[in-house]
Amino acid sequence: MNKLQLRNVSKTYKNGVKALDEVSIEINSGMFGLLGPNGAGKSTLMRTIATLQQPDRGEIFLDDIDVLNQKMELRKVLGYLPQSFGVYPKLSAEKLLHYFAELKGLSSKAERKRMVDYALEITNLYEVRTKHVAGYSGGMKQRFGIAQLLLNNPKLIIVDEPTAGLDPAERHRFLNVLREIGTNHIVILSTHIVDDVKELCTDMAILNGGKLLCHKKPIDAVLDLENKIWGLTIDREDIEKYETGFNLISSNYNQDNSLNIRVYDEAKPGEEFVKVHPDLSDVYFVHLKADETEAINSQT
Numbered sequence: 001m002n003k004l005q006l007r008n009v010s011k012t013y014k015n016g017v018k019a020l021d022e023v024s025i026e027i028n029s030g031m032f033g034l035l036g037p038n039g040a041g042k043s044t045l046m047r048t049i050a051t052l053q054q055p056d057r058g059e060i061f062l063d064d065i066d067v068l069n070q071k072m073e074l075r076k077v078l079g080y081l082p083q084s085f086g087v088y089p090k091l092s093a094e095k096l097l098h099y100f101a102e103l104k105g106l107s108s109k110a111e112r113k114r115m116v117d118y119a120l121e122i123t124n125l126y127e128v129r130t131k132h133v134a135g136y137s138g139g140m141k142q143r144f145g146i147a148q149l150l151l152n153n154p155k156l157i158i159v160d161e162p163t164a165g166l167d168p169a170e171r172h173r174f175l176n177v178l179r180e181i182g183t184n185h186i187v188i189l190s191t192h193i194v195d196d197v198k199e200l201c202t203d204m205a206i207l208n209g210g211k212l213l214c215h216k217k218p219i220d221a222v223l224d225l226e227n228k229i230w231g232l233t234i235d236r237e238d239i240e241k242y243e244t245g246f247n248l249i250s251s252n253y254n255q256d257n258s259l260n261i262r263v264y265d266e267a268k269p270g271e272e273f274v275k276v277h278p279d280l281s282d283v284y285f286v287h288l289k290a291d292e293t294e295a296i297n298s299q300t
């Protein structure tokens with residue numbers, strides 16, 4: 001069982017943007033989802049844990065490795081899939097993986113073959129192992145990214161927004177691969193797609209404006225909202241009234257142009273509302289809305 005611990009990790013860029021604001025968290029083995037909107041600081045946090053950039057202050061430990069001061073130690077046990085993953089030479093997946101395995105220090109040919117075959121199989125690329133990676137689809141390239149990071153049997157795997165831009169079938173295949181590897185490692189998946197976390201993660205946190213808003217098991221976070229989410233179908237012209245008078249957390253168009261709205265409230269907010277079962281999207285929007293409201297109140 002591995003453990004990753006962050007204490008008061010903070011980073012302000014030279015342009016004044018506070019990308020990480022006193023982030024403290026403990027992450028154990030399993031699939032961890034880091035959820036947040038664009039600009040929340042997810043990539044900054046992922047790159048910091050991966051030792052690719054230095055925070056202004058704070059501490060990070062993976063078990064007994066002091067990540068910020070023992071970068072090489074961390075890199076030996078890290079698998080990192082960045083948001084964009086460069087250009088591939090015209091080589092087959094199998095040849096490239098053998099090459100990467102050699103670079104990672106797997107000097108025995110038999111051991112290299114065992115690891116490469118394992119990585120190809122677990123990522124469902126074995127059948128297409130002789131095809132050029134440059135010609136792979138986006139989803140296959142992402143799975144190849146996972147195959148290459150598995151070669152040194154990492155303890156900590158970080159994947160930064162891996163499903164953005166994948167079609168639904170590819171996304172599904174990719175999440176299945178993560179599910180396969182998630183049981184034995186710490187896998188941190190950063191994403192702005194709530195369903196990625198819902199389908200996959202046993203633990204999660206929400207990041208917004210560099211701050212951690214909520215760290216809970218998805219199942220518990222949803223349970224916390226039971227009896228507090230209220231739904232209503234309204235005419236689209238009436239939206240302003242509900243935006244100002246209620247704690248509106250989300251609205252979705254229907255085909256006839258009416259809107260389904262969801263409101264967060266401890267008690268029934270009005271006769272016309274019906275109680276609905278909360279889901280993880282509600283958790284996400286409730287926390288973002290509360291953070292937004294707090295930010296507005298602190299300015300006034």
Ligand SMILES: Nc1ncnc2c1ncn2[C@@H]1O[C@H](COP(=O)(O)OP(=O)(O)OP(=O)(O)O)[C@@H](O)[C@H]1O
Binds near residue numbers: 018037042044
């Ligand atoms: N090198 C940099 N210099 C200045 N500002 C930066 C730099 N990198 C990121 N930022 C800013 O820091 C904030 C956090 O960015 P970051 O990329 O970590 O967020 P993110 O949650 O990964 O967002 P996205 O999903 O859009 O990638 C944003 O406001 C971004 O514009």
